[in-house]
Every structure is written in structure tokens, then in C-alpha cells.
Amino acid sequence: xxxxxxxxxxxxxxxxxxxxxxxxxxxxxxxxxxxxxxxxxxxxxxxxxxxxxxxxxxxxxxxxxxxxxxxxxxxxxxxxxxxxxxxxxxxxxxxxxxxxxxxxxxxxxxxxxxxxxxxxxxxxxxxxxxxxxxxxxxxxxxxxxxxxxxxxxxxxxxxxxxxxxxxxxxxxxxxxxxxxxxxxxxxxxxxxxxxxxxxxxxxxxxxxxxxxxxxxxxxxxxxxxxxxxxxxxxxxxxxxxxxxxxxxxxxxxxxxxxxxxxxxxxxxxxxxxxxxxxxxxxxxxxxxxxxxxxxxxxxxxxxxxxxxxxxxxxxxxxxxxxxxxxxxxxxxxxxxxxxxxxxxxxx
Amino acid sequence: xxxxxxxxxxxxxxxxxxxxxxxxxxxxxxxxxxxxxxxxxxxxxxxxxxxxxxxxxxxxxxxxxxxxxxxxxxxxxxxxxxxxxxxxxxxxxxxxxxxxxxxxxxxxxxxxxxxxxxxxxxxxxxxxxxxxxxxxxxxxxxxxxxxxxxxxxxxxxxxxxxxxxxxxxxxxxxxxxxxxxxxxxxxxxxxxxxxxxxxxxxxxxxxxxxxxxxxxxxxxxxxxxxxxxxxxxxxxxxxxxxxxxxxxxxxxxxxxxxxxxxxxxxxxxxxxxxxxxxxxxxxxxxxxxxxxxxxxxxxxxxxxxxxxxxxxxxxxxxxxxxxxxxxxxxxxxxxxxxxxxxxxxxxxxxxxxxxxxxxxxxxx
Numbered sequence: 001x002x003x004x005x006x007x008x009x010x011x012x013x014x015x016x017x018x019x020x021x022x023x024x025x026x027x028x029x030x031x032x033x034x035x036x037x038x039x040x041x042x043x044x045x046x047x048x049x050x051x052x053x054x055x056x057x058x059x060x061x062x063x064x065x066x067x068x069x070x071x072x073x074x075x076x077x078x079x080x081x082x083x084x085x086x087x088x089x090x091x092x093x094x095x096x097x098x099x100x101x102x103x104x105x106x107x108x109x110x111x112x113x114x115x116x117x118x119x120x121x122x123x124x125x126x127x128x129x130x131x132x133x134x135x136x137x138x139x140x141x142x143x144x145x146x147x148x149x150x151x152x153x154x155x156x157x158x159x160x161x162x163x164x165x166x167x168x169x170x171x172x173x174x175x176x177x178x179x180x181x182x183x184x185x186x187x188x189x190x191x192x193x194x195x196x197x198x199x200x201x202x203x204x205x206x207x208x209x210x211x212x213x214x215x216x217x218x219x220x221x222x223x224x225x226x227x228x229x230x231x232x233x234x235x236x237x238x239x240x241x242x243x244x245x246x247x248x249x250x251x252x253x254x255x256x257x258x259x260x261x262x263x264x265x266x267x268x269x270x271x272x273x274x275x276x277x278x279x280x281x282x283x284x285x286x287x288x289x290x291x292x293x294x295x296x297x298x299x300x301x302x303x304x305x306x307x308x309x310x311x312x313x314x315x316x317x318x319x320x321x322x323x324x325x326x327x328x329x330x331x332x333x334x335x336x337x338x339x340x341x342x343x344x345x346x347x
Numbered sequence: 348x349x350x351x352x353x354x355x356x357x358x359x360x361x362x363x364x365x366x367x368x369x370x371x372x373x374x375x376x377x378x379x380x381x382x383x384x385x386x387x388x389x390x391x392x393x394x395x396x397x398x399x400x401x402x403x404x405x406x407x408x409x410x411x412x413x414x415x416x417x418x419x420x421x422x423x424x425x426x427x428x429x430x431x432x433x434x435x436x437x438x439x440x441x442x443x444x445x446x447x448x449x450x451x452x453x454x455x456x457x458x459x460x461x462x463x464x465x466x467x468x469x470x471x472x473x474x475x476x477x478x479x480x481x482x483x484x485x486x487x488x489x490x491x492x493x494x495x496x497x498x499x500x501x502x503x504x505x506x507x508x509x510x511x512x513x514x515x516x517x518x519x520x521x522x523x524x525x526x527x528x529x530x531x532x533x534x535x536x537x538x539x540x541x542x543x544x545x546x547x548x549x550x551x552x553x554x555x556x557x558x559x560x561x562x563x564x565x566x567x568x569x570x571x572x573x574x575x576x577x578x579x580x581x582x583x584x585x586x587x588x589x590x591x592x593x594x595x596x597x598x599x600x601x602x603x604x605x606x607x608x609x610x611x612x613x614x615x616x617x618x619x620x621x622x623x624x625x626x627x628x629x630x631x632x633x634x635x636x637x638x639x640x641x642x643x644x645x646x647x648x649x650x651x652x653x654x655x656x657x658x659x660x661x662x663x664x665x666x667x668x669x670x671x672x673x674x675x676x677x678x679x680x681x682x683x684x685x686x687x688x689x690x691x692x693x694x695x696x697x698x699x700x701x702x703x704x705x706x707x708x709x710x711x
Binding site: 195196197256262265266269271274325326327328329330331332333334336339340 | 348351355356357360361389390391392393394395396441463569570683684685703704705706
């Protein structure tokens with residue numbers, strides 16, 4: 001269906017008005033002139049109350065996540081790209097290939113139209129890169145002060161391959177723990193940007209979709225992959241602590257094997273933050289059978305987003321339900337789940 | 348990273364541990380004063396590497412932990428005033444006073460801003476001319492000069508809507524108070540590296556002269572800490588206490604006089620109450636009368652009230668190193684990082700928080 005109004009018509013106001021969420025004329029202009037302009041696809045273009053999808057057969061994965069990041073734009077990404085990749089990654093961690101996304105926007109009255117366009121364009125770009133489409137959506141506008149500029153919710157449906165059986169219950173003693181790349185890029189970028197800090201060497205969010213990596217992994221080593229998680233909020237430390245608890249086994253990791261970019265490390269030292277607890281938006285932890293560790297590592301490294309993958313540890317029975325870290329200096333300590341937001345120290 | 352990697356090098360650390368193993372002939376009890384030391388010791392797993400006779404005790408060097416609940420309550424009351432913005436370092440946000448924390452106040456609609464430097468609070472005041480911005484001034488010698496510089500800048504700008512709520516403390520006096528406590532058994536002191544950058548190593552000389560205490564100033568990396576422990580063990584075993592500077596790349600005997608002068612321009616030493624330790628003579632800082640218009644206690648007529656420590660909480664004797672966190676009946680049961688009761692659990696650098704986060708079963 002051709003758009004009934006142009007981008008120029010949709011963008012004639014400089015700022016979002018309450019009318020844009022009213023379901024009336026202005027809302028229609030926004031949908032057809034802006035959203036369809038960027039996100040156009042046959043399912044969305046039908047503009048019915050619900051998207052109708054072909055049934056691919058087999059098992060489906062279904063996930064939802066909301067994005068409220070401040071600032072909206074940051075080095076390496078923005079809220080739009082994050083909203084697409086984040087939900088794709090939640091699906092991917094169950095082995096699923098994304099089939100379709102929904103997009104819900106809650107916009108604060110007064111948001112610059114140009115900002116909204118940048119975000120929608122970024123969503124479109126991220127979808128194209130990932131090979132997934134937004135098939136249904138919703139927009140609400142709330143009075144000024146009732147939201148912080150824009151909040152985004154995305155939900156996603158994905159298809160789970162027949163052989164995939166992924167879950168913390170499958171973790172076994174002696175399994176290897178792999179990490180798909182360097183840690184803490186997203187979390188430290190957001191925190192330093194809020195603090196107005198500039199770090200030499202540059203920081204950037206690591207936001208990326210992980211389903212290509214997962215597809216490669218499962219195609220070649222399906223049953224050897226026991227568990228997968230993307231260490232977003234709470235970071236690697238919290239993710240491993242959850243896996244240890246769920247599986248009732250001990251996760252032993254080596255600090256010196258955990259990849260960390262030097263700019264990230266410098267910023268963490270400066271702010272007194274532990275990179276183990278900072279968010280990642282394009283990394284996954286894979287727990288896999290030891291017999292195929294080498295091949296799995298090679299498969300992860302064969303895709304761009306996994307080229308810095310490392311084996312960072314092993315599953316044991318030493319301290320059931322706990323994570324034990326051998327520090328760079330050679331000491332050993334526990335890694336407990338994060339409580340509260342990581343806050344910078346004062347001295 | 349320069350000045351970090353070489354002090355974390357596993358071989359160097361292990362060789363220092365071997366040296367320590369060979370050197371130590373008797374039990375040596377060492378107190379690390381600074382919260383940053385405590386965190387580094389736990390974060391790098393240093394306790395586990397030490398030979399059994401060397402015991403580390405965590406002292407009162409976490410500025411958040413030693414701020415009395417009544418002081419925090421008073422600051423939270425400021426947050427509820429009309430047209431007021433309170434600004435604080437991040438790690439104070441979740442710390443409960445006798446009831447609420449600043450996070451609770453923020454949830455209740457108060458304007459509570461987290462800042463990374465006191466100068467950020469001043470900028471906040473410039474951007475919000477209709478509101479009074481009050482900065483929670485806590486910290487030791489390390490933090491005080493920057494806060495003093497902020498007050499001087501506010502005076503230069505003739506800002507009328509900025510003041511600080513003074514709760515800064517001085518490090519050496521509580522150490523003397525601790526040494527007077529007969530229950531305390533400490534042979535040596537790992538002196539705080541950051542504080543010493545400002546005070547100079549000689550600020551700790553009185554502990555050698557008056558109390559015969561072995562003193563070593565250490566940096567914060569594993570090798571730094573082990574070097575200082577090695578020095579302390581040597582002093583204790585030869586019976587020749589001294590102040591040894593093992594952090595020469597940052598600390599001088601005289602310290603940073605310029606920073607001290609800036610602090611002295613704005614602040615004046617006063618008696619001060621420490622959470623868990625009680626009243627200690629000349630251990631805190633008040634704003635000098637000439638800067639009264641930047642002093643929230645004068646300008647906004649607010650005061651901290653004395654509040655009893657929670658029942659059963661052993662933080663007082665933990666801060667003195669008399670007890671260790673697992674000795675406390677509340678530790679890990681009712682008192683956790685998510686639901687802190689005592690001061691040592693509330694700050695990330697508190698002793699109980701460090702035990703809870705890093706210690707646990709590896710240190711039975």
C-alpha cells in the first residue's frame with residue numbers, strides 16, 4: 001500500500017504534539033509518512049489491528065523488552081538500534097532466529113520530530129542488517145514531563161531450530177565457559193557519557209545482533225551448546241551467578257582470559273567500576289560440552305561479532321551455586337550477583 | 348596500563364607472597380585503614396594468598412560508613428525542602444539514615460542529583476537559579492580540597508544558591524582514638540595511600556612515636572599492598588616500628604601542601620561523631636565563619652541528631668577491627684547489600700559489603 005502522506009507532511013511540525021498519539025489525522029500522517037516510509041514491508045503496510053504471519057512450523061520463541069536509555073544517542077548506537085538488537089538477542093539466546101518484531105513507542109510531548117526520525121531510521125537500519133521486519137506497532141504520546149523523551153518496547157517472535165535444547169538445566173560438570181568478545185562496552189559508554197567524561201582511545205557501545213553467531217554455532221554444534229545468555233544489565237558477573245545458581249554447579253573463571261579493551265579498563269579504573277557488572281549489548285556467554293570446545297570457539301570466532309571470543313572458564317563442583325574468579329594477580333574470590341545499580345565511588 | 352599492569356603481574360605477586368612466606372615468623376595483625384584498600388584486597392583475592400600468621404583487619408576508612416545516620420537523616424530532610432536540589436556522590440544515594448535513603452527521597456519526588464565532582468553541583472546551581480543546591484560534603488583529606496576549591500569558586504562567582512552540608516572527616520585522629528582502645532590488637536597499620544598523597548607520610552609519625560605502631564603507606568594494586576605488608580612484618584619482627592613509604596610513586600613525606608592550604612582556607616577542624624566509633628576530638632571539619640553563606644548548617648538551619656545504632660549490629664567493633672563480619676548475627680541474614688542495616692554494609696567500600704561480595708566461603 002502506498003503511503004497516503006509524504007515524509008514532508010508527517011514532519012511538518014517541529015515537535016511531537018499530543019495529537020500525534022490521538023489516533024486521528026496527525027497520528028495517521030506520522031504512521032504513513034514516517035514509520036511506513038522507513039519500515040515499509042507488506043505485513044506492516046496492511047495496517048490492520050494485528051499482523052498476520054505465516055506459520056513456520058516447529059517451536060517459537062517469544063520475548064519482550066523495553067528501552068529507556070538516557071542518552072538516546074551514544075557512541076556506537078542509539079535507543080532505536082538497541083531496541084532491535086536487544087530483543088533479537090533475547091530470542092537468539094534460546095537459539096531462535098528472529099521472525100518478526102513489534103514496535104511500541106511512548107513519546108513525551110515536545111520530542112523533536114527530527115530526533116524521532118533519526119531513531120526510526122536507526123531502527124530500520126538495524127532491522128535490515130539483522131534481516132527482520134517490524135510487522136506491527138503502536139504509538140502513544142504523553143504530556144510533557146510524564147515520560148523522558150521516548151521509551152521503546154519491542155517484542156519479537158523467533159523460530160527455534162529443531163535440535164536446539166538450550167537451558168541452564170543442561171549445564172554439566174567440566175563444561176567450558178566461552179565469552180564472545182570484550183566486556184562492558186555498552187555500560188561504560190553510557191555511564192561515562194552521563195558523567196561527561198572523555199576517555200582516551202574512545203568508548204563505544206557494543207550493541208549488535210547475535211543471531212548470526214548463534215545460527216552458526218547451532219548449525220555446526222547443535223547439541224554441544226548447553227546454555228547461552230547475553231550478559232546485559234548486571235553484566236557477566238550477575239549472568240554467571242544466575243547460571244551457577246540455576247544449574248547448582250560452580251563457575252570457575254580466569255580474570256586474565258576475560259577480554260577487556262584498554263579504554264574500557266581505563267574508564268572503569270577511573271570511575272571505580274567493576275567491568276564484570278557493567279552491561280553488554282552484543283555479547284554472549286556460551287556453556288558447552290568440553291569435547292567440542294575448540295570447534296565451538298573456532299565457530300564463534302568465524303563471525304565478525306565473535307572474532308574476539310575466548311574460553312574464560314570451566315564448570316566444576318567446587319562451590320556449588322557460586323562463581324569463583326582467579327584474579328589477574330593470582331588470588332581467588334567469589335563473584336556475587338550485583339545488588340542495585342553500579343555506582344561510582346567517591347574517593 | 349602504566350602503573351597498574353606491573354603491580355598486578357601474577358609472577359611478581361607470587362614472588363612477593365613467597366618472600367612473605369619466608370619472612371614471617373610470628374603472628375602479625377595488620378589493619379588496613381582505607382576502604383579502597385579493603386576493596387582491592389578482596390577484589391584481587393589477596394587475603395587468600397597471605398601466609399596464615401598474617402591477618403588483615405579492616406579499619407574505619409570508608410567515608411560513607413562513618414557518616415552518622417543522624418547526619419544522613421538531616422541531609423534527607425533538606426531534600427524535602429521547597430525549591431531545593433540536593434547533590435551527592437553516587438555511593439551515598441542508597442545509604443539509609445535511620446529510616447529513608449536519598450533513593451527513597453528521590454522516589455518520593457525530591458530532586459536528588461548524583462554528581463561526580465563537587466564542581467558539578469556548582470554547575471547545577473548555575474543552571475537552576477531558582478533552586479538552592481546543597482552538596483553533601485563527605486570524604487577524607489583526598490576529597491576535602493576539591494570541595495574547598497568549589498566553595499572558593501562559588502564565592503568568586505558570588506553564587507547565592509549553592510551551599511554544602513559539611514560532614515568531612517580527618518583521617519589521623521580516629522587512628523589515635525582506635526589505639527587508645529584496649530580491646531584492639533593491632534601490630535601494624537597499612538596507611539591509606541590516597542590520604543597520604545595529601546597529608547604526606549609524616550602525618551602518621553605520631554603512631555610510631557606515641558603507640559609504637561608499625562606503619563607502611565601502600566598503593567592500591569596487589570603488589571603495592573604486598574610490599575607494604577612485607578615492610579610491616581619486617582618492622583614488627585625486628586621491633587623497629589617506623590613509617591615506611593611503599594607508595595613512593597605518589598606519596599612524599601610532606602604531601603601536597605597546596606591542597607592542604609586550600610582546604611584550610613574553607614574548613615576548620617572540629618570534634619566530630621563517627622558512625623560506629625562515637626565522638627572523636629578534632630576529627631571533623633566545619634565551614635569557617637567567613638564562608639557561612641555556603642554552609643547549609645548555618646544558612647538552612649539544619650542539624651544532625653544523634654541516633655542509636657541498630658540493635659544487634661556489630662559495625663562499631665567491626666570498624667575497630669575487634670570483630671569480623673561473620674561474627675555479627677545480622678550479617679548475611681537480615682543485613683545484606685540489598686537490605687543494609689549497619690554502616691559497614693551500606694557502602695560498596697564497607698567491610699561487611701566487601702565480605703559479602705567477595706569473601707564468603709573462600710574465607711571460612
